[in-house]
Structures are given as C-alpha cells and as structure tokens.
Amino acid sequence: MLRQVTCLADDIRAHTGSVAEQVRALPGALDLAGIESVVLVGNGDSDHAARAVEMAFRSLAGVDCRPVSALPFTHYRRPAASPARVLTVAISVSGGSPLVVRSAEQARAEGGPVVALTAKAASPLARSAHGTVLLDLPGQEPSPGVRTYQASLLGALLLAIALGQARGHLDRAAADLLRDELGALADAVEATVDESIGRTRRIADRVAHAPVLTLLGSGPSHGSALYGAAKQVETSAVFAVGQDLEEWCHVERFAGPFDLPVFVLAPAGHSSGPARRVAQRAAGLGRRLVAVAPADHLDAFPAWAALPVHGQVREEFSPLLYHLFAAPLACHLARRLHRVPFAAGRSGHTPVPPTTPETVKEEER
Incomplete structure (x- = not known):
C-alpha cells in the first residue's frame, strides 16, 4: 500500500496524456456538445471520487452534476425527461460492480449516453457503455485502493475538461492549459x-x-x-x-x-x-x-x-x-x-464470497 503511495506522482506523469487522448477519442455518438447535465455513479472509492469531482463538472464543463451511489441510482431514481442530454459516468475500476453495471445498463436503455471509467477493457461495465476511458495501471498489487482512486479522479477531471470544450464552455487554449495543470501536479x-x-x-x-x-x-x-x-x-x-x-x-x-x-x-x-x-x-x-x-x-x-x-x-x-x-x-x-x-484473518471474520452471476441474481431477488 505504501508502494502505491510512492507511485502516485509517476502515475500522473505517465498517464495524464494517454487518458486525455482516450477522452478526446470518445465516440461522436455520445454528442458531448448536447449534454446539459451529468450523473456520476459509483460505490466505495468510486463514489468518493464522484463526490470529489462534482465541482469540476459544474465549473469547468458548465453543466449540472450530481453524484449518486449505485443503489439509489438503480432503485430510487426517476428517468430524465430528456435522457439524451444527461451523461451518465459509471465508475468502477474492476468493471464488475453489479449495481454500477446495472446503472449503466439502465441509463443506456433509457436512451442516455454512458461513459465508463474502468481498468478492465473487457469488463461488464465497459460492454454496457457507449464509450470507455481505460484507467490502466501496470504493476498493481492487491491492497485497499490508492493508485486506482487517483486514476478515477484523473479520468473524471479530464472528462470534465473535454466536456467543457465540446460544449463551448472552454476554448481549446483554456482546455489545454487545464490539462497541463493536471500533469504539472505530479x-x-x-x-x-x-x-x-x-x-x-x-x-x-x-x-x-x-x-x-x-x-x-x-x-x-x-x-x-x-x-x-x-x-x-x-x-x-x-x-x-x-x-x-x-x-x-x-x-x-x-x-x-x-x-x-x-x-x-x-x-x-x-x-x-x-x-x-x-x-x-x-x-x-x-x-x-x-x-x-x-x-x-x-x-x-x-x-x-x-x-x-x-x-x-x-x-x-x-x-x-x-x-x-x-x-x-x-x-x-x-x-x-x-x-x-x-x-483478514481476524477471529470471527467471515470472508465475503466472490461475486458470480448466481450471487448477483440472488441479491436482486
């Protein structure tokens, strides 16, 4: 975990440019220029990242933005009146968080554009989205998320800048300066x-x-x-x-x-x-x-x-x-x-079983 902390600056140096290129290459079918509001969906660290970048979407992209945990999104949300103008950004580094995947599927079924922020290109979340920003971090080690949290922040912030540019809220020069600022934070x-x-x-x-x-x-x-x-x-x-x-x-x-x-x-x-x-x-x-x-x-x-x-x-x-x-x-x-x-290993601690299609169906029942 401490090794992850010492990798953070180099991750910014290594990945800011490539993630920015992925964001710029998102499919034109998303029609970012027509987006009026953004919903950020995640659980755990992904939900915390969503709440941390809400201001960036409001100020840099000029849109209304709401972070919503996956369960309220899937169980309590009312569909938007104009879903094509609401961008859903679904965040899950594993790409397999069941309710985040279901959130992306719901938003897409309603006719809204969906972008996935994930580290797994072949994940269920990536398959559920119109476009994916891949947060690839070589050399990852098992531990509570540190590099993955920063990657989620970085991907979301670069998406906010790109959205602001697509909507005309930022001109090209201003957007490039913001991207340079992010890289310089290393x-x-x-x-x-x-x-x-x-x-x-x-x-x-x-x-x-x-x-x-x-x-x-x-x-x-x-x-x-x-x-x-x-x-x-x-x-x-x-x-x-x-x-x-x-x-x-x-x-x-x-x-x-x-x-x-x-x-x-x-x-x-x-x-x-x-x-x-x-x-x-x-x-x-x-x-x-x-x-x-x-x-x-x-x-x-x-x-x-x-x-x-x-x-x-x-x-x-x-x-x-x-x-x-x-x-x-x-x-x-x-x-x-x-x-x-x-x-792990504490007396009385019961490990959480791995998620499978069967356990997801049981959870839904």
Whole structure:
C-alpha cells in the first residue's frame, strides 16, 4: 500500500496524456456538445471520487452534476425527461460492480449516453457503455485502493475538461492549459507524499487508540474526507467517519470524548474560510485538531498536528492532493495496532464470497 503511495506522482506523469487522448477519442455518438447535465455513479472509492469531482463538472464543463451511489441510482431514481442530454459516468475500476453495471445498463436503455471509467477493457461495465476511458495501471498489487482512486479522479477531471470544450464552455487554449495543470501536479503530489509518510507515522502513534477518527471537508474535500475515512476502516479496522464541515458543527461536535482526533481538510477555495472557523471551534472544544492545509497557510490553524500540502492548486483539482495523507496514516495505524487490511484473518471474520452471476441474481431477488 505504501508502494502505491510512492507511485502516485509517476502515475500522473505517465498517464495524464494517454487518458486525455482516450477522452478526446470518445465516440461522436455520445454528442458531448448536447449534454446539459451529468450523473456520476459509483460505490466505495468510486463514489468518493464522484463526490470529489462534482465541482469540476459544474465549473469547468458548465453543466449540472450530481453524484449518486449505485443503489439509489438503480432503485430510487426517476428517468430524465430528456435522457439524451444527461451523461451518465459509471465508475468502477474492476468493471464488475453489479449495481454500477446495472446503472449503466439502465441509463443506456433509457436512451442516455454512458461513459465508463474502468481498468478492465473487457469488463461488464465497459460492454454496457457507449464509450470507455481505460484507467490502466501496470504493476498493481492487491491492497485497499490508492493508485486506482487517483486514476478515477484523473479520468473524471479530464472528462470534465473535454466536456467543457465540446460544449463551448472552454476554448481549446483554456482546455489545454487545464490539462497541463493536471500533469504539472505530479511534483506537488511527490512533495506532499514525501512529507506525509513521516508525519502520519507520528500522528498514528498518538491516535491509534482513539475510539473514532473524524475527517471533515466541504465541496471537493468532502469526497476526499469520505475516501480518507474509508482507508482507515479498510486498512486498520479503526472506525473513521467523513463528514461535511457544517454538518459536523450541527451534530458530531457534541459527541465525546472531547479529545477525539479531528482532521480538517482546508484547500484554498470556497471552503477555506469555513474550514478555519470549524478548526477553531474543534480546537476550542478540546479536539486534537489535525490540519490538512497548504504548507504556507498552516499558521492560520490552532492545530495539534499538521499535514502540509505542497504546491498551488485550483480547488477543482485539489482532490488529487488532499487525499494523500490517508493511505500512509492507515498503514501506520495498521502496523501500530498489528492489523491487516480488510480484517483478514481476524477471529470471527467471515470472508465475503466472490461475486458470480448466481450471487448477483440472488441479491436482486
């Protein structure tokens, strides 16, 4: 898992151009120029990525955008009045998540265009879509998703830029500059990872026995907070929750014990002011505040510990930098607590059986 973290910068350098070319080569039958809204569908890390890139589709593509988990999409959604103008982006690295596949099939059957973001070209999801952006990552190792999460973010952000260009919301020069910005973030990713690995080890030693970890963020950082919480649970079996900044003030701030660790994600942008205010409130309540913020803005936080984020980044692209602490922290917690990912081998742990066509049919019944 830590090896994956150290691969992230090189993945951006190696794959930004090729993924951008795939996005530009999507079939003309998708008619991206006529798209008015986007629905992003996924489960787990894919759902967190969808929530992290919602702002990018709204601002860079100029469309309405809604992230929807796969079960609400398949069981509670009403078909669009003009399905041809609603692009469904179905995200599943494995390409086999049953409800994500069913979401793509439903949207296509209703007459809407579907793009799959997946690492498996021959997967059920790819077969269900009109076009596929292949998130190929050579040398993958079994572990909670790290490189795959970044790949999903990168593919979705490049799709948002291409959609904005197709719709005339961005001209060619502006779109190319945005693509260059994404590729240039590799250096900031590398610097942030290098510092995060050591700092998260020290933080893990001090919070390993806390009853719960809380990660807070709004806008794109809400998706990053959800992803960060998921990594702690999957990797170290430490209970962690991701929450919106304002919602934490309304509910979770009343929970004890009052020295609970709280991680506040505070990139530059719309939520930076609210993040500082929530951080001050959390510290005033006695919380052990961990600030995840630009390296040159950490003085604004009354932090118990700090996780600096290096480089300048627009808020739409900030998810590529603000999740980087999560995997190292989870690894250090697992080592500190002598645990392994997905609670494998723990007493009373029952492995989840593999998904087969028969189990999917049983689930549907």
